[in-house]
């Protein structure tokens with residue numbers, strides 16, 4: 055079964071986010087927004103300085119390395135308190151989940167990315183094939199780094 059472009063585009067957000075934190079550090083761990091449409095997508099994270107072009111190149115390389123590893127992904131449906139005990143506030147984005155939500159779905163790429171997310175995902179990162187950063191900008195007044203990307207590769211996962 056071939057994974058749809060929608061699923062690949064969405065999963066790419068998680069792979070890219072992991073790469074952003076890998077290169078820029080945990081100061082970049084708060085996502086302000088994310089979207090994908092087919093194989094195109096965007097991710098915005100809070101960050102306190104303008105990154106260099108070289109850092110963006112390394113982010114793209116790190117994302118592609120994680121794709122080449124064909125790393126397995128995990129979905130956990132678990133109590134919110136258990137998830138917080140295991141991963142702390144790493145599971146959250148800037149915008150809080152409703153307080154009444156007691157059971158959460160967690161998407162996890164071990165040692166790379168973890169986030170509450172109820173969407174459909176690739177079971178292995180290799181299904182993306184490749185990822186290219188097509189454009190980025192840093193909005194210093196809001197301390198936001200915006201990255202637009204395309205999933206470029208073919209689905210190489212068996």
Ligand SMILES: [Zn+2]
Nearest residue numbers: 161171173175
């Ligand atoms: Zn997701």
